[in-house]
Amino acid sequence: MFEMYLNMNHLSVSVHLQNKIYVQMGNSATGKTYIFSLIKQFCLVNNMICCSYDYNCKDINDIIYEIKNKKALNIILFDNADLYLTQQLADFLATLNVPIVLNSRLKYKFFNTSDLICLHTKYTDNSIIMEDY
Amino acid sequence: MSLNIFTVESEIPKNMELITYNDAYFNLYTSIPKSDLSLYILREVEKAKYSSDITFIGRTEEFGSLYKECLSTGTKTLFNIMQHQDKCFDVLECGTNALVMLLYIQGNILWREPFIVYKTLYKEHCDINFKGVHYDRIEDFVDAVNGD
Numbered sequence: 001m002f003e004m005y006l007n008m009n010h011l012s013v014s015v016h017l018q019n020k021i022y023v024q025m026g027n028s029a030t031g032k033t034y035i036f037s038l039i040k041q042f043c044l045v046n047n048m049i050c051c052s053y054d055y056n057c058k059d060i061n062d063i064i065y066e067i068k069n070k071k072a073l074n075i076i077l078f079d080n081a082d083l084y085l086t087q088q089l090a091d092f093l094a095t096l097n098v099p100i101v102l103n104s105r106l107k108y109k110f111f112n113t114s115d116l117i118c119l120h121t122k123y124t125d126n127s128i129i130m131e132d133y
Numbered sequence: 134m135s136l137n138i139f140t141v142e143s144e145i146p147k148n149m150e151l152i153t154y155n156d157a158y159f160n161l162y163t164s165i166p167k168s169d170l171s172l173y174i175l176r177e178v179e180k181a182k183y184s185s186d187i188t189f190i191g192r193t194e195e196f197g198s199l200y201k202e203c204l205s206t207g208t209k210t211l212f213n214i215m216q217h218q219d220k221c222f223d224v225l226e227c228g229t230n231a232l233v234m235l236l237y238i239q240g241n242i243l244w245r246e247p248f249i250v251y252k253t254l255y256k257e258h259c260d261i262n263f264k265g266v267h268y269d270r271i272e273d274f275v276d277a278v279n280g281d
Contacts, residue, residue: 028231
């Protein structure tokens with residue numbers, strides 16, 4: 001499970017995730033990438049381990065190797081997942097017991113849909129909430 | 134120029150470069166345009182206001198001007214298409230609200246699974262080539278693209 005509640009100047013942030021695979025799609029500019037950056041910083045400051053990937057990813061084997069070699073992983077984030085997600089990576093991720101969040105509009109189909117939970121990020125003037133449907 | 138929609142990579146003319154990494158391409162080569170349409174895109178997609186060609190005011194105004202890199206990938210893709218009409222941009226990462234804006238812009242796009250959730254009208258007419266047919270009425274194009 002992963003929980004993050006922040007009360008920053010002018011912005012409150014709330015994230016609550018189970019050890020499941022979540023997919024975020026829907027509208028642009030809802031704070032999906034921004035909340036990923038906050039989660040990464042939150043993990044850094046709180047001695048939690050976050051594996052995070054984005055469009056810079058090139059080698060799926062490197063991702064799998066890195067995740068396999070983390071001993072106590074708290075969360076895995078995949079931004080721009082449509083640019084690099086493969087069936088091989090999806091199959092590997094499905095075996096893990098850790099919160100995984102994908103920003104994907106197309107390649108989430110590599111997963112068995114019964115394994116996926118749709119996630120909704122709602123960004124209003126002063127708060128961002130990440131919640132499942 | 135029209136909006137030319139390609140649904141598979143093989144349809145893209147050989148002399149036209151396909152850009153997939155819209156975030157990186159925008160950060161390096163594209164600015165925030167100051168036109169009525171770009172202001173409309175900023176308002177409707179980002180809930181933001183134009184500040185300069187490299188900054189904007191986001192929905193949390195207390196943050197002040199944000200650098201263009203903070204725009205969503207959807208908006209970055211739209212501005213890439215508008216400003217680099219000799220290239221073809223993959224719209225894979227555009228959200229529903231950004232895809233609607235394709236109706237109003239010109240350029241070249243790769244759109245593998247075309248579908249539009251059509252809500253509001255910025256204007257009634259468009260200039261779109263899709264599967265060998267030219268559309269000048271948005272309603273006709275939306276019907277075609279959604280398989281109606």
